[in-house]
Amino acid sequence: MNFNLTEEQQMIVDTTRSFVENELYPHEAEVERTGKLRRDLYEELKARAIEAGLYAANMPEEVGGAGLDTLTWVLYEKELGRANYALHWNCVARPSNILMACNEEQRERYTLPCVRGEKIDCMAMTEPGAGSDLRGMKATAVRDGDGWVLNGTKHFISHADEADFVIAYFASGEEDTPRGKKKLITSFIVDMGTPGFTVREGYRNVSHRGYTNSILEFDNCRIPDTQRLGEVHKGFEVANQWLGATRLQVASTCLGRAERALSHALQWSVDRQQFGQQICKFQGVSFKLADMAMELKAANLLTMEAAWKYDNGTVTEADMAMAKLKASEVLAMVADEAIQIHGGMGVMDELPLERIWRDARIERIWEGTSEIQRHIISREMLRPLGG
Amino acid sequence: MDMSLSPEDREIRDRARAFTQAHLVPNEMEMDETGTLRPGVVKSIEQAVRDARLNAINHCEDVGGQGMSMVQQCLVNEECGKATGELWAYVNQPPLPLRDATPGQIERFLKPACALDLHIAYSITEANAGSDTSAVATTATKEGDDWILNGEKWFVSGINYCQVVMVHAHVDGDADRPAVFLVDRDTPGLTVGHSPRFMMAGVDEHPEVTLKDVRVGDDRLLGKVGDGLDITKEWFVEARLAIAARCCGMGVRAAEEATSFVMNRQQFGQRLADFQGVEFMLADMATRILAAKSLLYRVAAEIDAGLDRKLIHAKASAAKLFCSEEMGRVVDTALQLHGGRGLIRDFAVERLYRDIRVERIWEGTSEIQKLIIAGQIKKRGLGVYSELS
Numbered sequence: 001m002n003f004n005l006t007e008e009q010q011m012i013v014d015t016t017r018s019f020v021e022n023e024l025y026p027h028e029a030e031v032e033r034t035g036k037l038r039r040d041l042y043e044e045l046k047a048r049a050i051e052a053g054l055y056a057a058n059m060p061e062e063v064g065g066a067g068l069d070t071l072t073w074v075l076y077e078k079e080l081g082r083a084n085y086a087l088h089w090n091c092v093a094r095p096s097n098i099l100m101a102c103n104e105e106q107r108e109r110y111t112l113p114c115v116r117g118e119k120i121d122c123m124a125m126t127e128p129g130a131g132s133d134l135r136g137m138k139a140t141a142v143r144d145g146d147g148w149v150l151n152g153t154k155h156f157i158s159h160a161d162e163a164d165f166v167i168a169y170f171a172s173g174e175e176d177t178p179r180g181k182k183k184l185i186t187s188f189i190v191d192m193g194t195p196g197f198t199v200r201e202g203y204r205n206v207s208h209r210g211y212t213n214s215i216l217e218f219d220n221c222r223i224p225d226t227q228r229l230g231e232v233h234k235g236f237e238v239a240n241q242w243l244g245a246t247r248l249q250v251a252s253t254c255l256g257r258a259e260r261a262l263s264h265a266l267q268w269s270v271d272r273q274q275f276g277q278q279i280c281k282f283q284g285v286s287f288k289l290a291d292m293a294m295e296l297k298a299a300n301l302l303t304m305e306a307a308w309k310y311d312n313g314t315v316t317e318a319d320m321a322m323a324k325l326k327a328s329e330v331l332a333m334v335a336d337e338a339i340q341i342h343g344g345m346g347v348m349d350e351l352p353l354e355r356i357w358r359d360a361r362i363e364r365i366w367e368g369t370s371e372i373q374r375h376i377i378s379r380e381m382l383r384p385l386g387g
Numbered sequence: 388m389d390m391s392l393s394p395e396d397r398e399i400r401d402r403a404r405a406f407t408q409a410h411l412v413p414n415e416m417e418m419d420e421t422g423t424l425r426p427g428v429v430k431s432i433e434q435a436v437r438d439a440r441l442n443a444i445n446h447c448e449d450v451g452g453q454g455m456s457m458v459q460q461c462l463v464n465e466e467c468g469k470a471t472g473e474l475w476a477y478v479n480q481p482p483l484p485l486r487d488a489t490p491g492q493i494e495r496f497l498k499p500a501c502a503l504d505l506h507i508a509y510s511i512t513e514a515n516a517g518s519d520t521s522a523v524a525t526t527a528t529k530e531g532d533d534w535i536l537n538g539e540k541w542f543v544s545g546i547n548y549c550q551v552v553m554v555h556a557h558v559d560g561d562a563d564r565p566a567v568f569l570v571d572r573d574t575p576g577l578t579v580g581h582s583p584r585f586m587m588a589g590v591d592e593h594p595e596v597t598l599k600d601v602r603v604g605d606d607r608l609l610g611k612v613g614d615g616l617d618i619t620k621e622w623f624v625e626a627r628l629a630i631a632a633r634c635c636g637m638g639v640r641a642a643e644e645a646t647s648f649v650m651n652r653q654q655f656g657q658r659l660a661d662f663q664g665v666e667f668m669l670a671d672m673a674t675r676i677l678a679a680k681s682l683l684y685r686v687a688a689e690i691d692a693g694l695d696r697k698l699i700h701a702k703a704s705a706a707k708l709f710c711s712e713e714m715g716r717v718v719d720t721a722l723q724l725h726g727g728r729g730l731i732r733d734f735a736v737e738r739l740y741r742d743i744r745v746e747r748i749w750e751g752t753s754e755i756q757k758l759i760i761a762g763q764i765k766k767r768g769l770g771v772y773s774e775l776s
Contacts, residue, residue, distance in 0.1 A: 130654075131654060131727060132726075133654040133655045136656075274515075274522070275522075343518075343752055344512065344593075347748060348586075349583070349584040350583055361740065374664070
């Protein structure tokens, strides 16, 4: 067992950190206050990210990515996660790994342009009536000659307004199982501008200002069969095989922000004097700092171990659920205590703490709520026992 | 032991509830979107406050207040606190220590404030003096019959729409001679500086205020030199109980919204409310609300029964600490029960989530309340908290 980073990993961490601090931090206040990422700023930063070799670094080398292994990718996500989400996610995009499920012809049209930064992807599963219960989805895909007709509504679709196409999931049929009827799901790639497909402005969110979500409407949207991603009725299998460690992505970006919050709290506790001494000298403050560091380290190790197991082919759903659950809850705790240590200064937008605190809130909900993660963790232990 | 509300108490609660629903809740989104309300809307809210007889609930009828008991004040604060974006701040409560002002000061300041014709802010905090009021660096120096004030205050809530600000200063820079002055907002030398943006939307801005050779007459001194700390403490006690009550209102509203959400939402073929994980969260919220309200109203009832001033200070801290912490947890749980919808700003839980964070910080952080409570235990014994009186 070796906990040291390799030289290459350290280099990626350093490069990413310096990009985040020098190129992204300076624009955070603007994005936070306006709730928008300006188009020209986006283009400029994206060009720099491509130049720095950070853009789409998650993708395999065969399609032009950096081909990072999972552990290195997690380290890279952690650094990116320190910054405002709209800035790091849009300007240093990580195209969905599901694009590796594209056939050869689709690869030319979608995968490669995404890696080069010429196209943006987004992914649509959630519906107003189907959150974690994906099989409850109502959107349908019906065969029509050599194509498909799509109908239904998707919501909470991240950055769909910036995207050139969406990978969307539809109920394409039903099968009988011992536990009743079960929907069969197929995934499709739908280009923006396809007749019958509209993107509406989504909801304003407590977290990640400037990072948009949209509502997608499919109204008799007709697409050719060449837009199908993977086999008919095998949408979930495609997702499971290719989507990758999205929960570890959430976990690692949480860890980066928590580290940033902790470093602010440490510095403030040393600089701030009250009742005639540095506030770090009060046990009420120093004990908080100890707990924050300890929780953060635990979450870090959990995430790194899951990533390492992913690379070794031994990771389980529960491993990734634990990492996501712990890291998101630790971020919430660390951000909360960092504010508390700052007192009134903590809730003002001049420091990044109030937004790290707000941003932390979504992390316990998206990619499966904390409760869904607990369900996954317990299920994995109980199933072998017949529970 | 009779913990029931009198018919009069109930009437007041219902009146405050109806007022909040009719005049505060409809303006929540405008406040959240724009960070302020149009002047016409403010005027109509203030008139509605007068019409509902909710102005100056903390003062006696002689000066134009409502003469409410502490229990009744808590009921009003709980109901008004349900509104997001600090809209409760329009339900004016002129600082309590003004009741001990001179007759002239009462005519000039308190009565118009009770009638909602005058707004008064209170400034204590400074860059290096938050909970530690002894570190206040603002000075007051006697010059002839006048006082000259110099200093820089932080987070002066409500100065954007007040006409008078109460300033906590140290006479000749001596921490043993604290004093509070009533300063007109437009006095030469008083300037409002940088106004930081906060996480929560709110009626009040909380800017920095600079006092440079601000000259006020001796009739602007509240009480005597040396009274400053007691005056500010009295104000803190009142503000802490109001926070505790408003937090209960926030928790109740969040829990109500969450309960109705999980009763209607279906996932995996059943109501969310029928999953045990959700049932436990409902039970936790309800128990926390019951505990917080029990503590708050017990302390309020003891104050109405004539509790000693020092013990009021001791118990107000416990109420503020517990209600802000526990209701913070309730709002968090309520948001979690909403799933993705809880993050949307159109949902009350999202706004309550941002609103309630500051309650664990202002008017003394949770940690300061704990210091006060520990100090009381050491000075008077645990019985202050553990014995029923």
